[in-house]
Structures are given as C-alpha cells and as structure tokens.
Amino acid sequence: MPRNKLTRGLLLTFTLALILSGCGGTKNNNAAGGSEAGAGNTEAATDAPAQKVTINMMHLWPAGSSAQQNKLVGQIIDEYQKEHPNVTIKQEVLENEQYKNKLKVLSASNELPDVGITWAAGFMEPYVKGGLFAPLDDILGGAQLKDKFVAGTTEAYAVDGKTYALPIELNISPIYYNKDIFAKHNLQVPATYEEFKQVVKTLSDNGVAPIALGNKDRWTGSLWYMYLADRIAGSDTLKKATNGTGSFDDPGLIKAAAEVQTLVDMNAFNKGVNGLSNDEGKSEFMNEKAAMYLMGTWELPNFTTNPDIPQEFKDKVGFFKFPTVDGGKGNINSWVGGPGVGLFVAESSKVKEEAKAFVEYFVSKWGEESVTTAGVIPATKVDTANSNLPQLYVDLLNELNNASSITLFADVQMKPGAAQVHLDMIQALFGKAVTPEQFAAKHKEAVEKGN
C-alpha cells in the first residue's frame, strides 16, 4: 500500500531528524567545545577590539529598595560601554534573599553569570572549593587597584592565599535613631547599656516601638546578639566562638543571649518581629513608628542621598554606637560589620578576561563614585577632601577609621550549615523558644560539626 509506505517513510524521516537534532544539541552543549570557543573569542577580542562581547552581571540592588546603588551600577556600566563599544553588559537584578537562592541554583548547574556578587568568608567557601570563582589576584595587584583597598578588606575574600572576589563595600553597623522621637520624650543618646535600657523602657511606656526589627530574615536579629556578645564577652571571644577555635559555652556569650530575651521581655522591638522581613521592619523606622534601627552602613543612602526619601526625615536621623555593658569586656569602638559584598568572576565564564577587566574598572569607579553618588562606604580608600559629603556619612566614616575591631557578621563568617543553625537559633531566641543555654549548646554542636 503506497499510503502505508508513505507513512513509514515520513515516520522514519521524522525519527532520523529527531536523532540528528539530538546529536547536534549535545555537540553544542559540549562544555569543552564551548569553553574552547570561548577562549578563542577572548584572544580574538584582545587582538581585535571590534569583537562583540556580552558580559552578564547579576547584582542585588533593585531600583526600589537600593535606589542609589542601582543608579550607580547603571552609571558605571554606561561609562564602561561608552569606553568599550564592543562590550555589552547585561544586568540581572534580584532582591537580597532571592539573589542568594538563585546563586546557589545557578552554581549547582555551573551557569553562574560572568560577573556577580558574593559575600565573604564562610559564605563563599563552597563556591571557591567547587572551583566556580576565578582567582582575581592579577587585577588586585594590577595598575588600577594596587594598594587601593583599605587594609584587611580583601583578606576576607581570600582562600588558601588566593583572592576570589573584590569587596566593594565596607560596613559597620551603628544604631540609627530618630532625633525627633528622642527629643519628644526627653531622651539622651545612651552611653551605657543601662541607659539604653532606660531609653527602651521610656519609649515602650509611651507606646512607641523602641526598636525596628524584621527578624524573618534572621541575620537582622543576629546583629543584636552579636553586639551584646561583643560588649559582654569581648570581640575575641565572639570571633573565636564563630570560627570554632573557641566555644559558645562562654558565660559571657550565654549572658548575651539572655540579654536578647530581656530586651524582648521589655517590648524593645516592634510587634511580631519574627514574622516581619527586614524591609517591613525597616519601614517601621522609616515611617517614624519606631525610634531606633540597628543596621549596616549600606542603609546610609536612605538617610543621606536617596532623593525619594524626604529631606525632612533624613534630617531626623542620627546614629550612636552600641553602648558598653557594665563589667563587660567590649570596647565601644568595636563594631559588627566588615567588608560587605564583593564582585566575583565565574571560572567557567566564556568572557573571563573581559569580565575581569570590567570588574577592575567597576571596583575603581565604585570607589570614586559610590561616596558622592550613592553615599555608600566603599572598600577602597576614600578621599575625604570632598567637602560636600553629608555629615552623617562623614561621621560614620570617621568612626570607621577609629574602629578598634570589626567583627564580621556571624552568618557570613560561619560555614553554611552552621550559619543556618545560628540563624534558626536567633529566631528561636527572639521567640523565646530556647533558653540561652540551649542556644549555646546548639551553636557548639553546629560549629563542631564543621560544615
């Protein structure tokens, strides 16, 4: 039957086509072939600049919540593209938590963007160990960036003597406060923890939420615990406990956990902290419903340069250092903070050389422009000769220069598994689901487990 034959013929053709296209697909996806082609491109690009190159960049400054940073990234990319017409830089912007998640998903399939953002120490260790980040020592020691970084900032990004990312922020975490609310209740900036508790009590008695906090994100509550631990047990004890050379059993650290619960009992935080995200917590402060807000200096743009926030509010924002605790070992000039985020280049990137060149350019430009445009403190040295800087910014920069020690955020410093336990325990501590002793025991167990 001719019809039968025709059908068979068609089917055969179809199947063949399917198989062939399948083969073609695997060939194209072949990683070795791809990277060879990529290397070829790179060489061609350095020889003949006309070669078109696209660099994918993923970052975490959405225009909504980090307007100034977002603007600055766009500005630097524009400038770079103007100077390098053959280069196109594509941005992908995600919000902090989503960013972290996507990074992990992408790295599981080895599809990291050419340039992206990472945190230091424990956070980036799995990525470095998995060979996903390219070492950046050549541009760190290169013409544009040599000796530009503040001492101690790039070290947090080094693993086994190689630097895998370049920091672009340097942060400390002050307690921002609303001067108006303080004045209304005749409050002074507290110098000691006792005074601080008095302030909390007065505000709470008068129906004002003393502290804005969104602890659904958990690292936010961690800041409070870290400061209390630092002030009571001292920064060395805290550092040693988090990196595993010491122990969370230290009585000072247990007392710090107990103090967190004392604050909770005093209604120091806005209602329902464990159910609110950092953004929701922050809005309590921005809406002047809460008097204080402990957060990193990456929030500075919102209190200085961001044009979307009314000047009237910005003028009300002041800051003070976390007060010392009587009998505690901590120093008032010791801070929780550290280099914020840094830029990495993906090891598997097909445009690695161009990406590195862009990162080099980006970091040096960011150092120059982040101060004035965004009001962010960069990890590179700041030229304070510019007299137009907002006072809040200059004051904090001076504090940074006087810092006696900076303790890196616990969840960044610890290895991922232990960091998760720490964060979960923080939420439990604020929710009074654990005692300070259980809190310490869980930490000890997690740090000893070592992953």
Place this chain on the structure above:
Amino acid sequence: MAKVMSNKLVIALYVLPSLLLIMGIIYIPIVLTGYYGLNQWDGIGKMVFIGLDNYKELVRDNAFWQSALHSLLLALFSGISLIGYLGIALVLSGKIKGANLLRKIYLIPMLLSSVAIAQLWMKIYHPTNGVLNSLLTSLGVDNPPSWLAEPSIVLIALFIPIIWQYAGFYILIYYAALKNIPESLMEAARIDGANPWQIATRIKLPLISEVIKVTVVLSVVGSLKYFDLIYVMTDGGPNGASEVMASYMYHKAFRSFDFGYGSAVGFFLLLICLVATYLIRKATASKDTIQYS
C-alpha cells in the same frame, strides 16, 4: 491506515518522543534524586558516596518529623475543607439567585499567583498595620496576636490563605461534575417525593463519587508537597513552626548546602506521597461504580 496503527513498530515510534520526554524530565530526575540522597554533597563540589547514612539520619531527625507533621496537618485540613467546597458547589449548581456571580467570586483567588496571594495576606496579617489586627483593635481586643510570628498560631494563619487559594479550583471541579448529572434523574426523584437533601446525598454525591476520589488524592498529595505560599510568607519560621516537608528539603539543599540530605528528604517526600495516594485509592475503592444510565 488501521494496519499502520496496529503495527507494533509504529506504535513504539509514536510513543517514543513523549516517552523520552517524560523519562527525561520526570523519571530520570526522580532516580537521580534518590541517588543524590546516597551521597554527601554540597551541590557544587565532589560527591562522596555514603550509602544510606542520609536516610538513617532522616529517620532520627526531629526537625524533619516536625515538618512532616505540619504537612500532614495541612493535608488533613485541606481534606476536611473539601466538604465545604462540595457544599458550596452543591448550592451553586442548584437554582439559586446570583450563582453565576458567586462562581466568579470563588474563582478569583485561583487566578492570582501564589506570591501575590502571599503578599496580600502578609498585609492582612501585619501585626500593627494589618487589616485583621486593625479590625480586632477597633473591636476592643487589646493585644491581638502577631499572626505570622507566634509558633502556636502561625500554621493555622497559613492554612487559611491556602484553603482560600484552592477553593475556586475544587468548587469548579465539583460544579462541573454536578452539572453533568442529567436533569431527568433529579426530576424523577422529585416526582417520587425526594427532598433536596435526599437528592443531594442519595443521587448527586454517589454519582460524582469518582470525581470526589480524585479531588481527595489531589488535595492530599498537593498538601504534602506544598511549598510556595509558606516559603514567601514565613520561610518556615518562626523557628521551624511552619516548616513543611518541601520547605525543609529546600532549606537543607539550598541554605545549608547539604544537597545530599536535601535530596534524601525529597525522595522521602515522594515515597510518602505515593503511599498516601495508594492508601486513599485503597480506602475509597468501591466494587461497583455507579453511572448514569
């Protein structure tokens, strides 16, 4: 043509593309997940084969069993709410005024994405500015709870939007099934003097029993692997009080970088869903299916 269609080779060729596709995107990943569960793996670096260690740890892991309990509670809760959906569908399929409008109203949550629903309900539940607590305060409640921050009530606070979200879907299924029943049957019953209650329980329900079975399986299995709304609204918090199996799997794999363990949880979740499906089919199996005739 009929000859072609009955040719074994042709049948195989026709089935092959979709078979490959289904194998590739469903069955092979399932097997791989089970295999990853046998390894210690952070998702990036080298896999180390550790046999059944992950599964053994899983059996002893209190946090996992707690999340499993939450999933089961959700399954139970949505199973019970099916009765409500069925009731609404029965009413809507009867001749009541405004049934059309009501049907559309019930369907609206289904049209929203989970994230939008989560955002909406987060606003409702906000401890100080939320609609719910503002209402409670104005009614004279001094200290309304922070719905998403209190371990004892967070689960129920999450279940309500989930029930709300799926109401339209199940009502629609029941409604369609009820509308399919020939009017003549009811008419005959009415002539024999049956009241509406009798018509509903003796005629309508038995006739759509197959559909009900399907929805029970759908809602139970759907609840066991539920993830999105909980992830957005509480992220399993506070302190694991709203953790369900799927979010636990996610946290282990992607937050703690314990991909092997996460895979083990995922595989276990699959087994639980299979067992649940089997049990439901077993429990609801009837020897003779009733059909319209």
